[in-house]
Amino acid sequence: MSQLASELRRPAVRARVKRPALGPSVTGGFVVLFLSVVVLIPLAMVVYRSTDSGWGGFWHQVHSPFAWSALELTIVMSLIAALVNLVMGTAIAWLLVRDKLPGQRVLDTIIDLPFALPTIVAGVTLILLFGASSPIGINLAYARSGVLIALLFVTLPFVVRTVQPVLLELDHDMEEAAASLGAGRLTIFRRIILPTIAPAVAAGTTLAFARALSEFGSTVLISGNLPGKTQVAAVYIYGKIQEDSVTGAAAVSTVLLAVSLVVLVLLNVIQRWVARRD
Amino acid sequence: MTSASRWGLRTVVLAYLAFLLVLPVGVILYRTFQHGLSPIFDTLTTSEAAHAYEITLIVALCAVALNTVFGVGAAVLLVRHRFPGRRILDALIDLPIAVSPVVVGLALTLVYGSRTSFGGWLTDHGIQIIFSLPGMVMATSFVALPLVVRAVAPVLAEIGDEQEQAAATLGASAFQRFTRITLPSIRGALAYGVVLSLARALGEFGAVAVVSGRLIGKTETVPLYVLDLYNNFNQTGAYAAATSLVLVAVVALVASRFLRPRGGLNLS
Amino acid sequence: MSSRKRGLAAGVAVAGVAALTLTGCSGGSANASDGGGKVKLSLVAYSTPQAAYEKIIKAFQATPAGKNVEFQQSYGASGDQSRAVASGLAADVVEFSLQPDMQRLVDAKIVSPDWDKNQYKGMVTDSVVVIATRKGNPKHIVDWPDLVKPGVEVITPNPFTSGGARWNLMAAYGGSLAEGDDANAANTYLAELLKHTPVQDNSARDSLQTFVQGKGDALLSYENDAIFAQQNGQALDYTVPDNTILIENPVAVTETSQHPTEAKAFVDFLYSDTAQKIFSDNGYRPIVKSDATMNFPHPSGLFDITKFGGWDTVMTRFFDADNGIVGKIEQGLGVPTSK
Numbered sequence: 002m003s004q005l006a007s008e009l010r011r012p013a014v015r016a017r018v019k020r021p022a023l024g025p026s027v028t029g030g031f032v033v034l035f036l037s038v039v040v041l042i043p044l045a046m047v048v049y050r051s052t053d054s055g056w057g058g059f060w061h062q063v064h065s066p067f068a069w070s071a072l073e074l075t076i077v078m079s080l081i082a083a084l085v086n087l088v089m090g091t092a093i094a095w096l097l098v099r100d101k102l103p104g105q106r107v108l109d110t111i112i113d114l115p116f117a118l119p120t121i122v123a124g125v126t127l128i129l130l131f132g133a134s135s136p137i138g139i140n141l142a143y144a145r146s147g148v149l150i151a152l153l154f155v156t157l158p159f160v161v162r163t164v165q166p167v168l169l170e171l172d173h174d175m176e177e178a179a180a181s182l183g184a185g186r187l188t189i190f191r192r193i194i195l196p197t198i199a200p201a202v203a204a205g206t207t208l209a210f211a212r213a214l215s216e217f218g219s220t221v222l223i224s225g226n227l228p229g230k231t232q233v234a235a236v237y238i239y240g241k242i243q244e245d246s247v248t249g250a251a252a253v254s255t256v257l258l259a260v261s262l263v264v265l266v267l268l269n270v271i272q273r274w275v276a277r278r279d
Numbered sequence: 280m281t282s283a284s285r286w287g288l289r290t291v292v293l294a295y296l297a298f299l300l301v302l303p304v305g306v307i308l309y310r311t312f313q314h315g316l317s318p319i320f321d322t323l324t325t326s327e328a329a330h331a332y333e334i335t336l337i338v339a340l341c342a343v344a345l346n347t348v349f350g351v352g353a354a355v356l357l358v359r360h361r362f363p364g365r366r367i368l369d370a371l372i373d374l375p376i377a378v379s380p381v382v383v384g385l386a387l388t389l390v391y392g393s394r395t396s397f398g399g400w401l402t403d404h405g406i407q408i409i410f411s412l413p414g415m416v417m418a419t420s421f422v423a424l425p426l427v428v429r430a431v432a433p434v435l436a437e438i439g440d441e442q443e444q445a446a447a448t449l450g451a452s453a454f455q456r457f458t459r460i461t462l463p464s465i466r467g468a469l470a471y472g473v474v475l476s477l478a479r480a481l482g483e484f485g486a487v488a489v490v491s492g493r494l495i496g497k498t499e500t501v502p503l504y505v506l507d508l509y510n511n512f513n514q515t516g517a518y519a520a521a522t523s524l525v526l527v528a529v530v531a532l533v534a535s536r537f538l539r540p541r542g543g544l545n546l547s
Numbered sequence: 548m549s550s551r552k553r554g555l556a557a558g559v560a561v562a563g564v565a566a567l568t569l570t571g572c573s574g575g576s577a578n579a580s581d582g583g584g585k586v587k588l589s590l591v592a593y594s595t596p597q598a599a600y601e602k603i604i605k606a607f608q609a610t611p612a613g614k615n616v617e618f619q620q621s622y623g624a625s626g627d628q629s630r631a632v633a634s635g636l637a638a639d640v641v642e643f644s645l646q647p648d649m650q651r652l653v654d655a656k657i658v659s660p661d662w663d664k665n666q667y668k669g670m671v672t673d674s675v676v677v678i679a680t681r682k683g684n685p686k687h688i689v690d691w692p693d694l695v696k697p698g699v700e701v702i703t704p705n706p707f708t709s710g711g712a713r714w715n716l717m718a719a720y721g722g723s724l725a726e727g728d729d730a731n732a733a734n735t736y737l738a739e740l741l742k743h744t745p746v747q748d749n750s751a752r753d754s755l756q757t758f759v760q761g762k763g764d765a766l767l768s769y770e771n772d773a774i775f776a777q778q779n780g781q782a783l784d785y786t787v788p789d790n791t792i793l794i795e796n797p798v799a800v801t802e803t804s805q806h807p808t809e810a811k812a813f814v815d816f817l818y819s820d821t822a823q824k825i826f827s828d829n830g831y832r833p834i835v836k837s838d839a840t841m842n843f844p845h846p847s848g849l850f851d852i853t854k855f856g857g858w859d860t861v862m863t864r865f866f867d868a869d870n871g872i873v874g875k876i877e878q879g880l881g882v883p884t885s886k
């Protein structure tokens with residue numbers, strides 16, 4: 002610390018040679034410019050182009066049977082994947098925090114694998130295991146269950162990673178006190194543990210849902226993209242891009258963006274709920 | 280917990296993880312190394328493969344560099360400054376998490392593609408964005424945008440700004456304060472964010488698939504190369520290339536485990 | 548380590564990052580072609596000839612003309628690739644599945660209107676549409692009417708992205724006419740066929756993958772792609788129907804090429820015995836007829852696109868997204884085809 006202090010005193014002499022770099026306005030300018038060029042203007046353009054042939058055209062595209070069923074399938078499958086991982090993710094987090102197993106640290110690390118693994122590698126991997134020439138004899142290609150497996154895979158870490166820190170901080174004393182007062186395990190779980198981890202579970206589930214909505218690489222191979230059956234929205238949009246159908250791609254993208262926005266807002270609300278509980 | 284329910288939980292959780300995580304990755308590793316190392320070597324040393332690795336690295340490094348500058352800047356702004364629109368900026372930074380990679384590709388194409396008015400103007404001035412590296416960098420940057428910000432911001436908030444203010448009182452310029460006080464104290468979190476971004480950037484598929492044009496040797500990245508090999512019945516090659524990406528992912532995971540600050544990654 | 552040194556290091560890092568960002572990334576694409584006097588040609592082609600080109604390029608590089616030429620290649624659905632070039636994907640040599648995709652580039656002033664003025668009318672390879680089935684053909688699918696029998700699933704790509712799909716549908720249409728159907732009955736046959744198609748992938752290569760992964764009873768395919776699949780150990784059989792269409796694949800050097808001499812030399816090389824032999828080894832019917840030509844079966848009722856008035860007519864009559872025969876069928880199936 003003293004070293005730092007002496008270090009700080011020296012620049013005082015040189016400070017007169019002021020460099021005009023990194024002021025808040027310059028930083029702010031860069032941040033806003035970059036965000037606009039890379040994210041905001043392009044996304045605004047998607048929304049804008051979705052109405053190239055008016056709102057009627059927009060509705061026609063979104064409501065065409067295959068677009069509609071792709072959106073429907075995406076939302077339903079994402080919801081199921083998020084809910085399954087709500088349960089399994091909480092259980093995994095519990096196991097990681099409250100149990101003692103050999104190899105637990107390895108387990109803790111590989112949970113993040115779906116975050117780090119490129120989605121197309123996940124896709125190739127899943128079709129190898131669950132495709133037509135499955136070595137374990139489970140063929141899920143061209144079935145909705147194949148889509149679900151892919152979504153479960155990519156969304157696995159979210160709930161684990163949001164619940165785990167909360168469980169770690171959870172006070173054992175309170176549980177013990179409750180137990181000493183004669184509360185059953187179920188009561189302890191319901192009255193003490195559940196309320197504490199609920200916001201984190203909700204946040205993780207929402208994140209998982211948002212991720213599943215937008216998934217492309219891992220589903221593109223195993224789903225087989227049967228329109229009306231196993232084609233998810235992102236794959237439908239990809240097909241429309243290839244067909245050069247700008248309005249079709251942009252319209253379905255806009256709907257997907259809108260759903261994602263709602264999810265993000267929801268997440269924000271949940272997070273404030275978490276913050277209030279702290 | 281009774282031992283019965285404990286064992287029940289263990290069984291369910293481990294079976295789930297084995298089925299969903301261990302088995303798929305195990306199978307791909309097995310298939311890759313099934314015929315020994317020479318087919319792997321043959322696939323990964325072709326000039327196409329070499330180019331794919333080179334391009335992937337260039338795109339990822341550029342995108343991560345941009346995102347690092349952006350991420351630190353945005354984190355400083357969000358934590359240290361109060362300005363109108365701050366909460367909106369805060370929310371917008373998370374937007375990319377929820378946007379499908381395919382939509383990212385579409386969005387960039389609709390603004391910078393040479394058939395659009397702005398993209399056409401750029402093309403006339405000799406600048407090509409779509410079907411070229413700049414577009415791929417932008418797409419990659421887009422999908423990895425929040426990672427550095429969200430890794431750095433909590434640490435920045437935690438360390439407070441007393442030291443910086445002290446330094447300012449002593450006459451240190453903004454630049455000096457940033458490089459001598461702020462940067463060293465967020466080093467760990469920054470490294471964590473950079474590793475996460477790098478892992479994401481190296482593996483990006485959907486957005487790059489749309490904007491790259493998949494020119495083998497020019498804009499084809501390793502993830503695209505994996506699909507290319509797979510579609511041409513070069514399974515061994517596809518699995519080998521995929522496994523190389525798995526290894527990168529594992530290295531990134533282990534690195535991030537060591538670098539992860541106590542707060543972890545606070546997404547939004 | 549003193550914090551001053553650390554500060555310096557951090558400063559250098561920031562400067563480095565900024566410099567890298569500003570210079571390295573923005574100029575990344577422009578200087579891709581300088582490789583020590585070597586010329587880099589960009590070849591943009593449809594999805595199936597990839598394996599053949601990999602060998603042809605090696606052979607070309609072994610000739611004096613190709614010694615200093617390197618290649619960037621892109622393969623994908625024919626229509627998609629053509630649109631990509633029209634939208635700015637750099638290309639010196641383009642090969643498509645069919646002529647309309649070349650015509651798009653003529654309209655965009657990227658390919659000269661004279662591109663088809665050589666003795667081969669600008670075509671570089673031929674093929675025919677075949678019906679691929681599972682090994683042993685368990686459902687006995689050998690001709691066009693078999694495809695629309697109850698319970699038969701047919702895989703063919705999306706005609707609005709894939710050139711192969713257009714060839715397939717025109718072969719089916721002609722096959723139906725040859726069965727004695729009139730134009731109306733043939734239209735009905737096309738509609739029925741597409742009803743038996745559970746998935747229309749983006750490219751012929753994607754459709755082949757779909758079929759190989761176990762979906763469908765029959766696959767409408769380029770003959771060369773069926774041969775390619777067999778060569779790669781995939782378990783499928785194929786039948787050449789008596790009545791099928793002659794596929795002709797166009798190639799051209801672009802007018803926007805930075806290296807027209809080398810590009811021209813490469814296209815000339817494609818007509819050499821060496822290249823044509825490689826094409827034929829990969830299942831294509833060589834366009835330069837020589838005695839080395841593989842003994843491909845010659846269907847008795849082979850027809851070509853002129854039977855329907857040529858591609859210009861066919862594009863309007865069949866593949867206009869709003870009013871074409873196929874466009875209307877697809878709309879009826881729920882595939883929105885308008886832009």
